[in-house]
Amino acid sequence: xxxxxxxxxxxxxxxxxxxxxxxxxxxxxxxxxxxxxxxxxxxxxxxxxxxxxxxxxxxxxxxxxxxxxxxxxxxxxxxxxxxxxxxxxxxxxxxxxxxxxxxxxxxxxxxxxxxxxxxxxxxxxxxxxxxxxxxxxxxxxxxxxxxxxxxxxxxxxxxxxxxxxxxxxxxxxxxxxxxxxxxxxxxxxxxxxxxxxxx
Numbered sequence: 421x422x423x424x425x426x427x428x429x430x431x432x433x434x435x436x437x438x439x440x441x442x443x444x445x446x447x448x449x450x451x452x453x454x455x456x457x458x459x460x461x462x463x464x465x466x467x468x469x470x471x472x473x474x475x476x477x478x479x480x481x482x483x484x485x486x487x488x489x490x491x492x493x494x495x496x497x498x499x500x501x502x503x504x505x506x507x508x509x510x511x512x513x514x515x516x517x518x519x520x521x522x523x524x525x526x527x528x529x530x531x532x533x534x535x536x537x538x539x540x541x542x543x544x545x546x547x548x549x550x551x552x553x554x555x556x557x558x559x560x561x562x563x564x565x566x567x568x569x570x571x572x573x574x575x576x577x578x579x580x581x582x583x584x585x586x587x588x589x590x591x592x593x594x595x596x597x598x599x600x601x602x603x604x605x606x607x608x609x610x611x612x613x614x615x616x617x618x619x
Contacts, residue, residue, distance in 0.1 A: 422447040425456055426465030431579050432478035433466045434613040438575050439482040441609035443489035479509050482572055494572045504566040508573035512580055519546035520583065527588050528619050544589040551584055555594035562596065563603055570607070578604045578614045586619040 424440070424447050426433035440447050452465050460467045460476040468475045468484065475481050483506075486495035496502045522543035525534040534540070554577065558565070565573040581601055585591065604610045 423469040424449045425452055425459070425467040425469065427451060428613075429618050430465055431583060431619075432464075434616075434618070435478045435576055435579050436466045436468070436481050436485070438579070438609045438613040439485050439494075439572065441613065442494060442575070442607075443485050443491050445485055445489050479513055479576060482509075482575065486572055493569060494575075496571070501566070505571045505573045508565045509576050512573075512576045516547075516550050516580055519543060519550050520580075520587070523547060523589060524583065524587055524619070528586070547584060547587075547589070548592055551581070551594060551597060552592065554581075555597045558596035558600050562600070564600075574604060575614075578610055582615050583619050585615075 422440075422445060424433070424436060426436075426449070428434065428437060428449070437449075456467060457463045459469065459474050462476065464476070466476070466478055466481060468481045470484075470488075475484055483495055486492075495505055520543065522534050522539050524543075525531045526540045526543075554565075561567060564570050565577055578601075581597065581604075585601070601615070605615060
């Protein structure tokens, strides 16, 4: 059985938990222990252990799980369709994550290392600009990030949108994003691991 190492309050662990729920792959979740740093030199979660195979980085783990389960609906085999999914996964992991980090660490984690009001405001503004990019994309196409079908892109974006909604910043009126979140709420795994009261 697969072993997933990490706490269920971590956004990146929850991303993998949602993917596991969608794919139906059996697993055991294990809390992070100091000895697990040997499995991931970054000292971060999640870490997936599948027999002798060890994998870290949440988006890579999610891709692996879809491949293991043969879920081409979540991660297509067709190169252009797969690239559309991975484009939004990579955008989430780079542009979107970089924009929210300062505001989230200041306002939710209340870290003293993130206490500059000007940088909080700049981070919140950049975060909202990026959510606006997603809103315009969904308004022009949709109903999901990569088109007509729910995919792995929606899992990673759904977790990020939950974090955005739960952070005490001004939230512009983004009707396409609001409708998208409502569609995601139709999935039990999103209600359990995504929009579940944890930022």
